[in-house]
Amino acid sequence: MLSNQSQLLARNLDLFEQGEWLIINPADAYFTDQLSDMPLEVLHQYFDVFSESVRVIHSHSMDTRDVSEDPSGFCVSQKVSKHLHTFAPFITGERRFSDVLIYIPKAKHQLKMLLTMAGSVLREGGRIHLVGENKGGIKSAAKLATDLGPAQKVDSARHCSLITIEVENTPVFRLEDWLDERTYQVDEFEWDIVSLPGVFSHTELDDGTRLLLSKLPNHLNGNILDFACGAGVIGSYLNKLQPHLKLTLLDVSALALFCAARTMQANGVTGQLLAANGLHGVDDKFSHIVTNPPFHTGVKTDYSITKRFISDAKRVLAKDGTLHLVANRFLPYPGLLAEHFSQVRPLAQTSQFSVYLSLK
Incomplete structure (x- = not known):
């Protein structure tokens, strides 16, 4: 359409x-x-329109070091008839x-x-x-x-x-005229963020992510997915605090993945980058998902994104896996989460945001 x-x-x-x-x-x-x-x-x-344009179902992955060291960043090209489509x-x-x-x-x-x-x-x-x-x-x-x-x-x-x-x-x-590099802080912990215009968390740590990070467990294990990673704020925070974790950072935006790679490099940590349309085409299993997920398509609130993500999150979580999620309070997450997860607990709430823990 x-x-x-x-x-x-x-x-x-x-x-x-x-x-x-x-x-x-x-x-x-x-x-x-x-x-x-x-x-x-x-x-x-943006990978969603790219994948639909070239009829690609599965996600594309790359190591953060490969992207951060290459100015062209995360680049995938495919010819369709007389058109060259490039995701970069x-x-x-x-x-x-x-x-x-x-x-x-x-x-x-x-x-x-x-x-x-x-x-x-x-x-x-x-x-x-x-x-x-x-x-x-x-x-x-x-x-x-x-x-x-x-x-x-x-x-x-x-x-x-x-x-x-x-x-x-x-x-x-x-x-270099557009890259923004600065230090973020939660409680006494500081880490570095590299971002570009149009990438979530550009130039400042948003209050929702700050609340989420303050409520995360000190000891996680296994494979961790930073869903809708933006500039890599959550993933780099977790990996710098807990270097033993295996991090995957997923986003639909090539700009975000490029920034996430630069952020991980700035903090001396590494991980896997994943370009995907939501969790569509993602077959890996994760012990934990941590996210401040989007709920917009353009300028419009789009609940279909929320519903699809929650359903797919359960699919990609391993047995006994957890989902830590922060969202605006007005969004109907509690009911949607309860439809797919055995337990849903509110961990924190402000006048604007709520943090939820869901257990598979």
Whole structure:
């Protein structure tokens, strides 16, 4: 099914008739089917749409050392017809494009980073196109690109807008300009976090994760899964405190996995990275899952993510395994957890968050 953004683009297929195109972060796996006769490249920073685009079911894994030492990060490519789909945090290779289309993210600072990255791979006289939902930030997106060149609205429909920027000032993309490195603290314990715009826990430790970490047992054993790891805050905390643990850090975002690898490196610990759409295609067994899971699709609350994760969490937990989870209090986790786990205990609660322990 075409997203609203892609339905708007489908009204403007003549825009794609000429040039060499790169599409960044399409909101669905189906719009490119309408461009099947033209060669193009697609950069996916999110594994869910990538896997659907290339019909891949299973997750992809890599050691944290391999990602942290390679600026291209976690990179998987697959050709589908005339289209090259790549799952990676950044644009790789030396190819230059006449046009780059960005499906805008909800975080403005992430969009600014994507604009700089897109502009750096344009040919002279190239264009950047932005498509997004009106309430998702597209109306202010053109203001972020004023240093690149003039922008104009091309079309609007389905509560979305399409904007084209004629790039006159080609930027240089330097990763170090966007990386944020700082020290987080819980009680007396300190550890280092490396993050990028658009990655959960960027620039600060959120209160929910802080509460979760303060309630974790001091002695865990076996294989630990940091689900929706973001910048690797939970996994690096656990592994630095308990070096004997075998850590797996999972996220749908290539940017998050890249940051998690850098975070683990900064703390002198290692683990396994896993790119996956939730727990779909994950067959490993874990002794414990620790998570501050997402509950949004774009700007909308999406309970289907919660339901699917809880069901799959029980499947991948070993016998007598545990799930430690923090969530906003308004989310219906207690009832959903009780449907799948034999015991569910609240460990802590604030006016905003609750921490739950579930036993298989």
